[in-house]
Amino acid sequence: MANIPDFGKAKVLVIGDVMLDRFWHGSATRMSPEAPVPVVNVGEVDDRPGGAGNVAVNLAALGVSTTLSGLAGDDEHANVLRRAVESRGVRWSVMPCAAETIVKLRVLSRNQQLIRMDFEAPFDDYADDMFIQYVSNLIAEHDVVLLSDYAKGTLCRVEALIEVCRSQKIPCLVDPKGSDFSRYRGATMITPNLSEFEAVAGPCEQSDTKISAAARALCQEFEFDAVLVTRSERGMTLQPRAGEALHLPALAKEVFDVTGAGDTVISAVAAGIASQTSLEHATRLANIAAGLVVGKVGTASISRDELALAANGESVVNVPPDFGVVDETSLLAALSQIKANNQRVVMTNGCFDLLHPGHVSYLESASALGDVLIVAVNDDASVSRLKGPERPVNALSARMEVLAGLRSVSYVVPFTEDTPARLIEAVSPDVLVKGGDYAVADIAGHEHVIATGGEVIILDFLEGHSTTATLSRINESSSD
Incomplete structure (x- = not known):
C-alpha cells in the first residue's frame, strides 16, 4: 500500500494574487443588429476562486488546514470571493485595500467561451510594509508557506516574505511568474512549467539531462533547495541542489483539460511536505494528482481518497459514466x-x-x-x-x-x-x-x-x- 500522509494535521498558508473567476452562462440564438456578434441571454452566474484562491481550494480538497492571504478590494466582488473560498473549507485572511478586486469574466454559451474580460489594476502600491507585517504574523502558525505569483502585484516584495520564512525555518514553495527567478532567491522550491523554466534557463529540447543540469544550476545560483519542472505530457522533473534528479512520466490515461494542473501539483507537494513526508515522495504524489486532475473537465480538485486509490493502483473514475x-x-x-x-x-x-x-x-x-x-x-x-x-x-x-x-x-x-x-x-x-x-x-x-x-x-x-x-x-x- 502506498503511504498517503494524514493531510488533516498539516497547516499551509497560501499567499498570492487572489481573483474572482466569474462565468456568465446563457443561450445565444441570434446575432446582434448592432454588430456581427452573438446576443447572449445570460441565465446564470457561476463564481469560483481564481489565482491563489484556486491553489488554496486544491489544498483544502486534500484535507489540509488551509489559510488564504493576499490583497483584495473592499467591495462586493471580494465578498463573493470570500464566500466561494470559505464554502470550500479555506480560512480567509485576505487584507482589504483601496484597489478593486481582480475579476476575470467569461461569457459562455453551451460551454463554448465567447469572450473573456479582465477587470484588474496592479496591487503593487498596496503591498507595503503594513501588508508584509500582516502576512508575516500568519507565517508562524503554519507548517508550509506557498507563494502563488500571477504578477498582479501582491508579491512584488516576495523577497521579504521568503526571508521571513527562512528566519522562522518554515519551508517556502513558489509558483513563479516571469523571467527573473532571482526574486525568489532562498525559496525552498520553485515549480515552473517547462516554458517558464526555459525562458530563464534556455532551450532544453525536452532532454532529461539538459533540464537536470539547468535546474541544478538555478538551485546553486539562487539558493533553492530544489526545482520542480512540470513538463506536460512528459511528466515532471525534480532536481534537488545536491543529488540525482527524479524524472517522473505523466500518468494521465486521458487528458480532458489541463486547466489548473499546475495548481494541483504545487498544492500536493506542499501538502506532502507539511505532513512531514520527503520531497521525493511528495513529488510522486503530486504526479499522481496531476494525472487525475487533467482527466477532469474545467478547473478541478483532487480529494485525498481519490489520491489514495490511484496511488495504490486502484481504478479511479476520472470522468462521469456515459450520458x-x-x-x-x-x-x-x-x-x-x-x-x-x-x-x-x-x-x-x-x-x-x-x-x-x-x-x-x-x-x-x-x-x-x-x-x-x-x-x-x-x-x-x-x-x-x-x-x-x-x-x-x-x-x-x-x-x-x-x-x-x-x-x-x-x-x-x-x-x-x-x-x-x-x-x-x-x-x-x-x-x-x-x-x-x-x-x-x-x-x-x-x-x-x-x-x-x-x-x-x-x-x-x-x-x-x-x-x-x-x-x-x-x-x-x-x-x-
Whole structure:
C-alpha cells in the first residue's frame, strides 16, 4: 500500500494574487443588429476562486488546514470571493485595500467561451510594509508557506516574505511568474512549467539531462533547495541542489483539460511536505494528482481518497459514466465526479409520455442553465396514479430512451414516488427547473434546493403543445 500522509494535521498558508473567476452562462440564438456578434441571454452566474484562491481550494480538497492571504478590494466582488473560498473549507485572511478586486469574466454559451474580460489594476502600491507585517504574523502558525505569483502585484516584495520564512525555518514553495527567478532567491522550491523554466534557463529540447543540469544550476545560483519542472505530457522533473534528479512520466490515461494542473501539483507537494513526508515522495504524489486532475473537465480538485486509490493502483473514475439512461445509484456516483469538477447541475422532472416540440424547447432552455441536465421520469405506476388508468401511453423504458436521445439531456433517471422530492434531495442540484404555470412553493423539492443555496426556476412551455392536446387530436382522428 502506498503511504498517503494524514493531510488533516498539516497547516499551509497560501499567499498570492487572489481573483474572482466569474462565468456568465446563457443561450445565444441570434446575432446582434448592432454588430456581427452573438446576443447572449445570460441565465446564470457561476463564481469560483481564481489565482491563489484556486491553489488554496486544491489544498483544502486534500484535507489540509488551509489559510488564504493576499490583497483584495473592499467591495462586493471580494465578498463573493470570500464566500466561494470559505464554502470550500479555506480560512480567509485576505487584507482589504483601496484597489478593486481582480475579476476575470467569461461569457459562455453551451460551454463554448465567447469572450473573456479582465477587470484588474496592479496591487503593487498596496503591498507595503503594513501588508508584509500582516502576512508575516500568519507565517508562524503554519507548517508550509506557498507563494502563488500571477504578477498582479501582491508579491512584488516576495523577497521579504521568503526571508521571513527562512528566519522562522518554515519551508517556502513558489509558483513563479516571469523571467527573473532571482526574486525568489532562498525559496525552498520553485515549480515552473517547462516554458517558464526555459525562458530563464534556455532551450532544453525536452532532454532529461539538459533540464537536470539547468535546474541544478538555478538551485546553486539562487539558493533553492530544489526545482520542480512540470513538463506536460512528459511528466515532471525534480532536481534537488545536491543529488540525482527524479524524472517522473505523466500518468494521465486521458487528458480532458489541463486547466489548473499546475495548481494541483504545487498544492500536493506542499501538502506532502507539511505532513512531514520527503520531497521525493511528495513529488510522486503530486504526479499522481496531476494525472487525475487533467482527466477532469474545467478547473478541478483532487480529494485525498481519490489520491489514495490511484496511488495504490486502484481504478479511479476520472470522468462521469456515459450520458444516457441510468439508475439512481449510477447517477449519484457520476454526480460525485461532476460536482468535484465544479460543473453546474440542472434537474427537472415529469412524465414525458408523448414527447412533443414543447418538451424539446423546454429541455433545451433548461440545459442552457448549467453544464449537466438530469431528467427524472415518473415510472408507469406513478403516471397511472397521477394521470389515470389509461396512461402512460408509452412504457417507462421507451419514454426514457427517447429523452436520452435529445442533445440537451445528460442523464435520465426513473423514480417511483408520486413526487421526486426524495430524489431531488439525493441529487441536490444547483438549479431545479419546472415548466408551466407553477408557484415555486408548489414545486416538489424546492425547500431543499433553496436551503442548500440552489435556485428554483420556472420556464414557460411552448404554446399550442401538450400531451393532452396531442392525445385529443389522435382520438379525434381515430373516430373519424
